Amino acid sequence: MTEPAQFNTDNAVNDEAVTAFETSAPSPSSDCKGFEVRHLVKQYANADKPVLNDISFKVEHGTVLVVLGPSGSGKSTLLRTIAGLEPIQGGTISINDQVIDEGRPGTEKAGRSNRSSALRTRIGMVFQSYDLFPNKTVLGNITMAPLLVQKRDKAQVEAEALKLLDRVGLADRKDAWPHELSGGQRQRVAICRALILHPEVLLLDEITAALDPEMVREVLDVVLELAKAGQTMLIVTHEMQFARAIADHVILLDGGHIVEESHDAYAFFAHPQTERARQFLHTFEFE
Ligand SMILES: Nc1ncnc2c1ncn2[C@@H]1O[C@H](COP(=O)(O)OP(=O)(O)OP(=O)(O)O)[C@@H](O)[C@H]1O
Ligand SMILES: [Mg+2]
Secondary structure, X not given: OOOOXXXXXXXXHHHHHHHXXXXXXXXXXXXXXXXXXXXXXXXXXXXOOOOEEEEEEEEEOOOEEEEEOOOOOOHHHHHHHHOOOOOOOEEEEXXXXXXXXXXXXXXXXXXXXXXXXXXXXXXXXXXXXXOOOOOOXXXXXXXXXXXXXXXXXXXXXXXXXXXXXXXXXXXXXXXXXXXXXOHHHHXXXXXXXXXXXXXXXXXXXXXXXXXXXXXXXXXXXXXXXXXXXXXXXXXXXXXXXXXXXXXXXXXXXXXXEEEEEEOOHHHHHHOOOOHXXXXXXXXXXXX
16 A cells, blocks of 8 residues: 655745746736747648647646546647647747747657757656656656756755655655556656756646556645645646646647636536537546
């Protein structure tokens, strides 16, 4: 049995992330404090039409957007473009009104967006597959990027890594190897690895989809506590009860477009406005 996630919401690490975010805001009169995608177009090479076509939404600082949609609707693609892992062919992605990626037609074959590594670290991402480095301990996995990429001080980075591990209930596993951990524990380490870079926006792509049911809860509890602590997040999940509990804002993707958007998650799940959303939500009901 794995231990339950322990979380201190007054933890200084997230406060630092939140403070860093607030102080990087351009001005109090700024239009969008937070994160914004405008008219985003994404097309893969050799595809006859875009996967995402004219997608626009805003995520206010400190809030959670849940992205829903059927398989193949482009949820992972959306998160990957926001993370800078895929070039975009139209539109813009911005944080606090600063454009961090701009669409360029004809870039379908480019491997990544041309975003700088400084801009890249402003957005963190955790994937469905636990992609920890097998030849590094838990502590080594978490401290690698801040030490090698950000060249931060080793003692300070290690102290912060230990605080993060404590928050997710894994302080006693700092010297373990990834193969010695359960799937749920590995995902909690992957979350720490993203958080130590102080991302202004955290993207979670079906992070519990590959877990045994009893491990899902321990990971979702960590994410709920992050939301309470004010971490801005975009979450793709098939856990509908969790989605309803955590979402400030929901979008449903289908056919390359946003087919329904709501800033009232309870209303969206109880009374979807479109036939497409009703059909989609119905697939999660069993009678
Ligand atoms: N690297 C790629 N090259 C070409 N096409 C791709 C690539 N990645 C995804 N696609 C296509 O883009 C579409 C959207 O895929 P995506 O993985 O974003 O969907 P999804 O909504 O995340 O689906 P799922 O719920 O199954 O994870 C699919 O038709 C997929 O085949
Ligand atoms: Mg996906």
